[in-house]
Amino acid sequence: MRKRSIATNDPHIQALARIVGERAILYRKEDLMAYDCDGFTVHRHLPKAVVFPTSTEQVAAVVRYCHEHDLPFLARGAGTGLSGGAIPLNGEVVISLTRMKRLLHVDLENRRAVVEPGFVNLKLTNSVAHRGYYYAPDPSSQYCCTIGGNVAENAGGAHCLKYGVTTNHILGLEVVLPNGEVIEIGGNGVPDPPGYDLLGLLTGSEGTLGIVTKITVRLLKNPEAKQTVLAYFDEVEDASQTVSDIISAGIVPAALEMMDQTAIEAVEAAAFPVGHPKDIAALLLIEVDGISAGIDEQIDDILAICRRHHVREVKVAQSEEERARWWANRKTGFGAMGAISPDYLVQDGVIPRSRLPEVLREIANISRKYGLRIANIFHAGDGNLHPLVLFDASKPGETERALAAGSECLKACAAVGGSITGEHGVGIEKKEEMRFIFTDEEILAQTAIRDVFNPKNLLNAGKLFPTPGRCVETKMPSTVK
Amino acid sequence: MLSLTWIEELQEFLHPEQIKRNDSFHPLGNDGAVTVYPQAEEEIAAVLRYADQSGKKVFIAGRGTKRGFGGQREQADILLSLEHYAGIVEHAAADMTVTVKAGTVFGDLQRALAPYRQKVALDPFWPDEATIGGVIAANDSGPKRLGYGSARDSVIGLRIVYPNGTVIRSGGKVVKNVAGYDMNKLFIGAMGTLGVLSEITLKLRPLAKYESVVLLSFPSGDVHDIRSFAVSFLDTMMEPVCFELFNPTLAERLTGRPVYTLAIGFEDVENAVHYQEQWVERLRPKAAEMAVLAGEEAAAFWRTFNTVAPNGRLAQAENGIEAAVKIGVVNLDVLSILRESVLIADRCHVRIEAHGGLGHGLCQAYVHGSEEGVLAAMEELRQAAVRLGGYAIVKHLPFSLRQRIDVWGGKPSYFFLLEGIKRKIDPNKTINDQRFIGGI
Numbered sequence: 001m002r003k004r005s006i007a008t009n010d011p012h013i014q015a016l017a018r019i020v021g022e023r024a025i026l027y028r029k030e031d032l033m034a035y036d037c038d039g040f041t042v043h044r045h046l047p048k049a050v051v052f053p054t055s056t057e058q059v060a061a062v063v064r065y066c067h068e069h070d071l072p073f074l075a076r077g078a079g080t081g082l083s084g085g086a087i088p089l090n091g092e093v094v095i096s097l098t099r100m101k102r103l104l105h106v107d108l109e110n111r112r113a114v115v116e117p118g119f120v121n122l123k124l125t126n127s128v129a130h131r132g133y134y135y136a137p138d139p140s141s142q143y144c145c146t147i148g149g150n151v152a153e154n155a156g157g158a159h160c161l162k163y164g165v166t167t168n169h170i171l172g173l174e175v176v177l178p179n180g181e182v183i184e185i186g187g188n189g190v191p192d193p194p195g196y197d198l199l200g201l202l203t204g205s206e207g208t209l210g211i212v213t214k215i216t217v218r219l220l221k222n223p224e225a226k227q228t229v230l231a232y233f234d235e236v237e238d239a240s241q242t243v244s245d246i247i248s249a250g251i252v253p254a255a256l257e258m259m260d261q262t263a264i265e266a267v268e269a270a271a272f273p274v275g276h277p278k279d280i281a282a283l284l285l286i287e288v289d290g291i292s293a294g295i296d297e298q299i300d301d302i303l304a305i306c307r308r309h310h311v312r313e314v315k316v317a318q319s320e321e322e323r324a325r326w327w328a329n330r331k332t333g334f335g336a337m338g339a340i341s342p343d344y345l346v347q348d349g350v351i352p353r354s355r356l357p358e359v360l361r362e363i364a365n366i367s368r369k370y371g372l373r374i375a376n377i378f379h380a381g382d383g384n385l386h387p388l389v390l391f392d393a394s395k396p397g398e399t400e401r402a403l404a405a406g407s408e409c410l411k412a413c414a415a416v417g418g419s420i421t422g423e424h425g426v427g428i429e430k431k432e433e434m435r436f437i438f439t440d441e442e443i444l445a446q447t448a449i450r451d452v453f454n455p456k457n458l459l460n461a462g463k464l465f466p467t468p469g470r471c472v473e474t475k476m477p478s479t480v481k
Numbered sequence: 482m483l484s485l486t487w488i489e490e491l492q493e494f495l496h497p498e499q500i501k502r503n504d505s506f507h508p509l510g511n512d513g514a515v516t517v518y519p520q521a522e523e524e525i526a527a528v529l530r531y532a533d534q535s536g537k538k539v540f541i542a543g544r545g546t547k548r549g550f551g552g553q554r555e556q557a558d559i560l561l562s563l564e565h566y567a568g569i570v571e572h573a574a575a576d577m578t579v580t581v582k583a584g585t586v587f588g589d590l591q592r593a594l595a596p597y598r599q600k601v602a603l604d605p606f607w608p609d610e611a612t613i614g615g616v617i618a619a620n621d622s623g624p625k626r627l628g629y630g631s632a633r634d635s636v637i638g639l640r641i642v643y644p645n646g647t648v649i650r651s652g653g654k655v656v657k658n659v660a661g662y663d664m665n666k667l668f669i670g671a672m673g674t675l676g677v678l679s680e681i682t683l684k685l686r687p688l689a690k691y692e693s694v695v696l697l698s699f700p701s702g703d704v705h706d707i708r709s710f711a712v713s714f715l716d717t718m719m720e721p722v723c724f725e726l727f728n729p730t731l732a733e734r735l736t737g738r739p740v741y742t743l744a745i746g747f748e749d750v751e752n753a754v755h756y757q758e759q760w761v762e763r764l765r766p767k768a769a770e771m772a773v774l775a776g777e778e779a780a781a782f783w784r785t786f787n788t789v790a791p792n793g794r795l796a797q798a799e800n801g802i803e804a805a806v807k808i809g810v811v812n813l814d815v816l817s818i819l820r821e822s823v824l825i826a827d828r829c830h831v832r833i834e835a836h837g838g839l840g841h842g843l844c845q846a847y848v849h850g851s852e853e854g855v856l857a858a859m860e861e862l863r864q865a866a867v868r869l870g871g872y873a874i875v876k877h878l879p880f881s882l883r884q885r886i887d888v889w890g891g892k893p894s895y896f897f898l899l900e901g902i903k904r905k906i907d908p909n910k911t912i913n914d915q916r917f918i919g920g921i
């Protein structure tokens with residue numbers, strides 16, 4: 001930030017500057033532009049100001065000020081969220097946690113670490129790797145997203161199939177409530193703190209219940225051995241069936257990822273090509289890990305299942321270098337779409353794993369119906385689809401068509417008993433789609449909980465829940481069929 | 482016999498044989514003037530709606546193994562038993578998920594899944610008597626929590642009957658889901674104070690191909706030896722599903738030898754299990770003695786283990802009082818708690834059988850002795866836990882003594898949030914009133 005004194009008469013800006021310091025606030029339009037959206041770029045809105053607190057006390061003071069003066073506000077990590085959770089829809093004061101990025105404590109004997117919310121996900125693993133430990137949740141954005149943002153979104157990643165998502169790794173939180181009060185839950189990481197499971201409730205609440213200022217996480221020991229398999233298929237159907245059969249054979253791979261032909265075209269045209277054949281219909285990237293004495297047996301089983309489903313070619317990574325290349329190719333998959341399309345929209349539906357073939361067929365139909373290409377690159381093992389709708393925002397009407405196609409993909413997921421989001425969150429993007437899976441009463445049951453924490457609804461308002469319809473009563477009706 | 486005319490009104494939505502009047506009250510409390518046995522979700526909803534609208538109090542029970550866990554009222558108007566609300570609703574074997582009614586006995590569920598080589602990854606106490614609903618509502622877990630996780634890691638969806646009779650679904654049937662708030666979490670471990678769990682959807686894990694448990698006993702009694710072994714073993718890449726320490730009193734019951742004993746469990750393919758056993762062998766201190774129970778022997782060991790905790794369904798202890806305390810501390814502090822359990826037993830002239838997981842930080846202590854001795858021992862256990870930054874809650878105690886000790890050990894600083902949640906969902910305090918922390 002530039003060195004200069006506050007050049008505005010806005011008393012709120014001046015007051016906030018007194019809390020965080022003049023060098024830790026942005027309020028000029030040209031400075032605010034960078035904060036008008038996050039990874040979901042379809043909606044934009046300028047914040048009132050952006051503040052960069054460096055301590056819990058500063059966060060609490062800013063929040064208290066906003067609370068007292070009825071200023072809307074929200075928290076922001078790295079801004080990589082894909083559903084619009086950090087977009088200041090109401091001209092919020094954005095509280096950026098990027099300067100609270102210290103690793104506060106590592107306790108390997110008890111397998112835990114304490115971080116500030118702005119600490120970047122991958123840095124945690126890097127900080128303990130020399131002792132053979134890691135932090136399990138690994139969103140593809142892990143090189144830049146913050147652990148605070150991960151908590152808010154309950155982020156997942158490729159290796160969550162075996163090791164669980166963020167919520168399974170959070171042991172304690174310090175939280176600034178929307179009125180500025182600071183609470184600590186789970187303190188030093190003692191399991192099952194008595195009372196309702198607020199850790200579980202706050203994780204995944206998309207920054208609408210409080211601002212997380214300190215996080216105690218679980219660390220894991222590296223697995224003794226790891227093997228990675230790449231399998232190429234001529235039919236999507238065969239790849240899907242392979243996924244189902246691996247799961248139902250009782251194998252729990254560390255990761256089980258799938259890409260279809262369009263996705264492969266993109267990753268091969270982008271920064272980390274690995275030479276996948278362009279004419280295959282789908283590939284699977286499968287990783288198993290654990291005790292080395294047990295791995296070969298699992299690999300043999302996986303290879304046999306692949307062959308049973310007419311795999312064209314299947315290979316096991318021969319070196320750590322080869323494995324790393326396969327993963328870099330996969331993990332940069334979303335961005336790779338830029339190589340074949342001006343714009344893309346990521347969707348995030350989840351389905352029961354056995355329904356993969358039919359839902360992928362349905363997504364192909366949706367693609368034809370809207371005349372937009374849809375690439376699929378996703379966490380097949382837990383049924384978490386990422387249809388990427390490719391479009392060109394400069395063509396009139398195409399953005400709307402892309403949004404409609406995305407929404408229809410979610411409808412297809414909901415129709416087979418699935419969910420509209422597995423890891424990216426509802427945010428602004430999927431608010432209305434909440435109705436695909438929840439009744440009005442169920443949505444009201446959730447907003448009732450929000451009101452306990454955030455009664456003035458100043459914190460990140462207008463996210464997560466659909467705008468109440470005319471037919472929705474304001475109090476809870478008594479039955480649901 | 483009490484004359485309770487309102488009981489007739491229950492017959493508007495229940496058959497007479499689903500309604501049972503109670504003449505005497507259970508010494509563990511949490512009883513009802515009348516017990517009702519709904520067999521369908523609509524009946525559960527009807528009972529709650531009736532109670533909520535007519536100012537009646539309802540207690541919720543599975544089969545009563547946890548009757549002595551919390552609760553400051555001896556009886557409510559209605560005891561809602563889910564005993565007859567049991568069975569699997571849907572087992573999607575290919576998706577590795579199951580939906581089950583809350584009154585299903587945990588062991589019955591596991592036995593139904595076993596032919597598919599699948600299981601619910603939880604090891605609660607008294608699996609052949611406890612219902613899945615009770616296990617989830619009380620957030621019960623055993624030594625294998627280290628490898629399995631706890632209820633919050635397995636539950637993916639719930640149907641909950643709210644106190645006003647509304648049915649609310651949380652989560653769903655898929656293994657990964659962040660749509661809306663993670664409402665499942667609110668009801669897990671809520672001791673039935675927010676709603677009646679009706680149906681529970683769980684993700685499943687494959688049954689292990691092979692299992693063993695290594696019993697490593699430390700005759701020296703020196704916890705430093707145990708600590709240094711634990712630290713070095715837990716720093717390897719081995720993957721024990723449990724790493725549970727028994728105090729000498731409990732070890733004597735389970736193994737016949739009154740010395741600190743570690744139970745280290747492995748579940749994997751046979752090769753991998755033996756390989757890990759060899760690591761234990763390699764790292765163990767010279768003085769420690771090692772025995773391996775494999776396959777069915779290991780399973781039998783855990784079956785016995787699972788019945789060491791007091792059980793609210795059994796007759797009360799004849800000589801003296803029986804209590805159970807759950808203690809949470811940071812992982813390795815379990816060692817201090819177990820050591821304290823030995824000292825406290827001496828000081829308070831009670832018998833304490835205790836165990837705790839060095840990889841997860843939860844301990845259970847079963848205290849047996851005179852009223853005064855048991856109360857004093859529980860208080861001391863709590864002090865020891867609090868000194869270490871942890872907590873102790875009383876999981877089993879006769880009703881009369883629950884008046885004399887704070888079962889939940891005080892309120893957290895954010896208690897107003899817990900109270901606020903309760904008030905939103907159950908403003909009339911219709912269900913399980915005063916069963917939970919701070920009297921909610």
Ligand SMILES: Cc1cc2nc3c(=O)[nH]c(=O)nc-3n(C[C@H](O)[C@H](O)[C@H](O)COP(=O)(O)OP(=O)(O)OC[C@H]3O[C@@H](n4cnc5c(N)ncnc54)[C@H](O)[C@@H]3O)c2cc1C
Pocket residue numbers: 038039074075076077078079080081082084085086097117138139140141144145146147148149150151152153154155156157158206207208210211212213334335423424460
């Ligand atoms: C290329 C790419 C790949 C991705 N891959 C994955 C993936 O594999 N898995 C996955 O789950 N996600 C993925 N994401 C989405 C995104 O990275 C995650 O949601 C991440 O957790 C967001 O973190 P952030 O720091 O960027 O948060 P932001 O985007 O800044 O904020 C996200 C939300 O969290 C709130 N928030 C942020 N910090 C706090 C805090 N301290 N307290 C309270 N609320 C807070 C915000 O208000 C907002 O609602 C990907 C995104 C991109 C761009």
